Amino acid sequence: MTKTKHYIHQYETEAINNDGVNGVAYIPNGLAVVVSHPLENTPGTNPEQLLGLSLSTCMSATLEAIERENGFPHLAEVRVHVSMVKSTDGLDFLVTARIHIPHMTHSQAIDFVHQAELRCPVSKLLSHSGHYTVEVVDDFDQ
Amino acid sequence: MTKTKHYIHQYETEAINNDGVNGVAYIPNGLAVVVSHPLENTPGTNPEQLLGLSLSTCMSATLEAIERENGFPHLAEVRVHVSMVKSTDGLDFLVTARIHIPHMTHSQAIDFVHQAELRCPVSKLLSHSGHYTVEVVDDFDQ
Structure with a gap:
């Protein structure tokens, strides 16, 4: 059915x-x-930058909603890296969202980011692509 | 292995x-x-518009390459519609790329668009989402 x-x-x-x-x-x-x-x-x-702007805004907005639902101010910082690579499959974009949430334990940040990954519509569109990764970082320079 | x-x-x-x-x-x-x-x-x-700009540019650029490879000038016009909808799965974006290629038979346009769908990196990222559709149109008002 x-x-x-x-x-x-x-x-x-x-x-x-x-x-x-x-x-x-x-x-x-x-x-x-x-x-x-x-x-x-x-x-x-270009399409790489526009996709990065779309995903970073979507993830940041979703994290803002989750932070507020849990009594936090909006602290999350989102950086989306997009690479264009060439292989036997032709051109592909590899997309990585790196997220830092200051003033929060690493495990709490991981929980919030995991929720955001499942709620942000752009993240949901990319999640079955095989070319999309989400990382929680304690420091963007790491 | x-x-x-x-x-x-x-x-x-x-x-x-x-x-x-x-x-x-x-x-x-x-x-x-x-x-x-x-x-x-x-x-x-917003993320909807930025995603639409990314995909429309990627598909238009890919179609331009395919047109030139086949001795055509760049004629393809790409319009990407993005809807935000709510369901029991939460928020989702539904993405439809509509493509019109003037001065070409419908079957030739379908062939070019099908190639573009498989080559454009943004299209490839969305292709497993279940929320992405590509349409060839003879007229955008249809």
Whole structure:
């Protein structure tokens, strides 16, 4: 028996790119960004950076909600590293989210990050890719 | 026997968000974007839009490469729709990439889009999520 999924619709948006790697990507009546090839020294952002900005914001916002639910202020810092690599499978992005939550025990931070990983919609989209890792760090320089 | 994977490293970047849903997300020495809650009427972008910009640029750039390999100019237009929905699984993003390639038969467009889906790194990351769809359209108003 197929299980029907029920969704409550909350928000929708659309992003447009007609230019390819060199040009502009934009939200109608919203943000427009200049894009350029990551390996060329021309001004502009690229899919790697935009994905990193999306995931870091989603994880940070989700951690903020979890922190507040547990009586904490928002302390979590999120850094998302995106690498473009080439293999026999073609081009791939490897995505690592590193998270530091100051003034909290390591095990409490791990618990919060684990919850965030399962709740943040961008994290959920990436979780079956085989190219996504989440790390709790005590120090970003480690 | 484990198969070792060999990657040739091409590019890397990092995105940072310490603010959560209201504040700034940024690339060190690069793009900074104001972010805000998608359901609040405050200026700013959000993870949905940033993901849409990332995927639309990646798919458009990949289609551009495929078009050129086949002797075409870059004609493909990519629109990525991202919905935030709530269900018993919590919040999810549903992602649909709609692609129109003018001056090409529908079957040729389907062939190019299918190749792009398998080559674009952002598309590859989303392909196992169960929440990602790619559509070829003859007209965006259909």
